[in-house]
Amino acid sequence: MLDDGSANPTVGLQRCAAGHRERRSTVQLVPHAGSGETWAKIILFGEHSVVYGQPAIALPLRSLRMRARVSASAGLSMLRSLDYEGPLRESGARFACVRRAVEVALDKVGHPEAQLSVETISDFPPERGMGSSAASAGAVIRAVLGAFGVAASAEELFDLTQRAERVAHGKPSGLDAVATSARGPVQFQAGRMEIVPMNLDAHLVVADSGIRGSTRVAVSGVRTRFENDPGGVGEILEELGELARLAVRDVAEGEITALGVAMNRAQQLLAHLGVSDHHLDLLNAAAIRAGALGAKLTGGGLGGCVISLAPTVDAAVHIRSALRAAGAVRTWVHPLHPIRVEA
Numbered sequence: 001m002l003d004d005g006s007a008n009p010t011v012g013l014q015r016c017a018a019g020h021r022e023r024r025s026t027v028q029l030v031p032h033a034g035s036g037e038t039w040a041k042i043i044l045f046g047e048h049s050v051v052y053g054q055p056a057i058a059l060p061l062r063s064l065r066m067r068a069r070v071s072a073s074a075g076l077s078m079l080r081s082l083d084y085e086g087p088l089r090e091s092g093a094r095f096a097c098v099r100r101a102v103e104v105a106l107d108k109v110g111h112p113e114a115q116l117s118v119e120t121i122s123d124f125p126p127e128r129g130m131g132s133s134a135a136s137a138g139a140v141i142r143a144v145l146g147a148f149g150v151a152a153s154a155e156e157l158f159d160l161t162q163r164a165e166r167v168a169h170g171k172p173s174g175l176d177a178v179a180t181s182a183r184g185p186v187q188f189q190a191g192r193m194e195i196v197p198m199n200l201d202a203h204l205v206v207a208d209s210g211i212r213g214s215t216r217v218a219v220s221g222v223r224t225r226f227e228n229d230p231g232g233v234g235e236i237l238e239e240l241g242e243l244a245r246l247a248v249r250d251v252a253e254g255e256i257t258a259l260g261v262a263m264n265r266a267q268q269l270l271a272h273l274g275v276s277d278h279h280l281d282l283l284n285a286a287a288i289r290a291g292a293l294g295a296k297l298t299g300g301g302l303g304g305c306v307i308s309l310a311p312t313v314d315a316a317v318h319i320r321s322a323l324r325a326a327g328a329v330r331t332w333v334h335p336l337h338p339i340r341v342e343a
């Protein structure tokens with residue numbers, strides 16, 4: 001992936017200093033350090049409609065990693081994440097999902113009282129629809145389990161991540177929990193996921209509007225619209241689901257022109273749901289003018305990122321420049337390699 005590198009440099013790994021040294025007799029310290037890794041994701045089709053049981057397709061961006069490290073803390077549990085460094089319990093609302101991830105993982109390993117130093121290091125920004133909360137929860141859970149030498153199945157890891165994600169999003173569909181640890185594009189519907197084959201000769205350009213999106217606010221806005229107009233909003237959600245269903249075939253058969261058209265239609269429908277905004281509309285328009293086959297918001301919306309589909313790497317570089325000129329604070333160009341799925 002080509003990264004324009006204009007954001008803050010990655011925070012280096014550094015163990016949190018423990019606040020004090022006395023050992024609590026009830027606490028069993030972690031026997032060794034543990035680490036966990038997940039990654040960013042984008043939603044190609046189906047954000048919001050997936051919450052209502054429609055299918056969605058998401059693409060893991062494995063080069064944008066989320067790493068977590070945990071080790072024993074001699075005092076209080078400590079957290080180092082983004083610009084925060086201090087006691088875990090004082091880390092505030094932004095880190096509620098990480099705190100819950102530590103809690104559910106410690107329950108799972110049977111040491112709910114253990115005190116840990118927890119660090120997360122991310123290659124991608126939070127609150128931009130790239131799955132940061134699910135990715136951080138997933139990485140922390142894997143790190144805690146690893147530190148205690150406890151194995152968990154993919155289903156257990158999904159359940160634990162969902163328990164942490166509920167703090168951030170209320171009732172997450174589970175798409176982020178799956179996509180931020182998947183090894184290929186996934187189709188997700190009503191709690192079930194499948195890896196889908198991909199045969200696209202194209203590039204995806206991801207552009208960050210620089211505006212923080214709140215998935216919780218966007219999801220509850222759609223819920224209110226749905227309650228006020230179940231028929232009209234229901235039709236929009238169904239059409240979004242149908243676009244995702246058709247896209248599974250287009251992704252497998254390399255139909256990039258059809259995919260682009262579907263992305264534009266999905267963007268229109270998402271705007272009708274009230275989850276786009278002026279900045280995202282401007283970025284999408286700039287990408288299309290610069291030659292994108294299609295462009296749409298990705299994730300919760302109301303800020304966050306847009307994605308656009310470029311037929312060649314040269315087109316992608318051109319689109320990226322246009323997106324930057326239109327105000328994108330950061331962009332990534334992601335080649336879409338063919339992925340075969342064994343029967």
Ligand code: PMV
Pocket residue numbers: 046047048049050051128129130131132169171172173174175176215219298299300301
């Ligand atoms: O904004 P993100 O990356 O958390 O994606 C949210 C996707 C939604 O469909 C809007 C919500 C969900 O739970 O699937």
